[in-house]
Amino acid sequence: MRLLVEPAKVGVLVFVAAILQVSIFSTLQILGGAPDVVLLTLVGIALLRGSIYGACAGFFAGLLIDTANLGTLGVTSLLLTIAGYWIGRYGETTGRDRAHAPFVSVAVATILVQFGALFLHYMLGDPVSARVVLLDALPAKVGLNLLLTLPVYALTRWVLGLGTAPEGATEVQLLG
């Protein structure tokens, strides 16, 4: 049952985040940048559920965003799949049980995704201004994402924990 419930919860989280992003959060231009709740949700999912969930959630989120925006299909999927996998690996290794892991992941992922998006758009011949993307929008985006990290991470952890029994030792086995 858990095998089905977990992906369903992740799917619903990603779907809601993508819809909110394209219809609400993208319009909130504050100091030149807009928060990215899809990336924040992805950070939560990847840190709490690992790299495979992170990559799959990133791919699904990217497809939804590109479909809703009628953008080049696959661009956002590629960026978020790599971001989700990297954050998941970080959570499974050095970031395990570190309180600052969500903040580090959000800051680094925001910067790398923005650089990656700029590079991909250049490769596809889209007219993009590096100054606007990196100087005007990026600092504000990083700041806004860091401000929203804690509430979105807490919400993601709560949703992923719904209907799941708390983990704990049910039996003590003496070794040696």
Added chain:
Amino acid sequence: MAGSLVLLSVVLITIYFREPVGGGLHGVQSGGATVLRPFEVGAERVARPFRDAYGWFAGVLHAKSENGRLRKEVDAYSALATRNANAVQQNAQLKSLLKYVSAPQFPKNFDPVATDVISRPPAELAQQVGIAAGSSSGIRINDPVVNADGLVGKVTQVASHGAEVTLLTDPDLMATAVDLRTQATGLVGNGQGRGTLILDRVSKSDDVKAGDLIVTQGWHYKKLSSIFPAGIPVGVVTSASVNDTDLYWQVQVSPRVHFGSSLQSVLVLVPKSRPH
């Protein structure tokens, strides 16, 4: 697993990039956008009261400083409106005397489709917005898009119940425009600063100065015509300069349309008769 998803993304990009606009993947995306549309509209409606409240508070802060300036403008425009009304009447009389054949005019020759803006990609990466009306409302690619303030852009992709509008701030979009005071013509498009426009290709022999109103020109040549009808307000000249090395005026234009989050609804101008 992650490697396969990355590969799949690259394959999707390649196919989407290479296929024509009516290709299979575009069709699937169009269908997907139609399915997602009710969710976007729902989220947008839930958020609208909060956005309006934010806009109200922000507006109140600026209202006092704007009040004095607007009162002066109202006085100036009242006098101008009287003169214009006389000129319009005289113009109509002269046209009927000359049996003058006009090009398509805005808004007379168009059926406007009013629709919500329902999605936006990150503004720093793309200058497109998604709207809630599509081909089922008669909208086609290249239809001009306006709002109460002026020219917004044009339709660049159409699904059955949604469409993509490329804003005038996109570097790939330009419109022929004219200085209403001097009739100096040029191409208006994306400027250097964020959300600013430039009026390019204005000959040095013409006259342009700060404060001039720029509107679309709407040219017509044999079977070809501009996709933007004449007379749609674009913006106001904020600076105009020339130097010895340049061939043209350097004209900065402040757009009348606010392309930010306040752009919540638009009118798509669907021509009453389309050229075949």
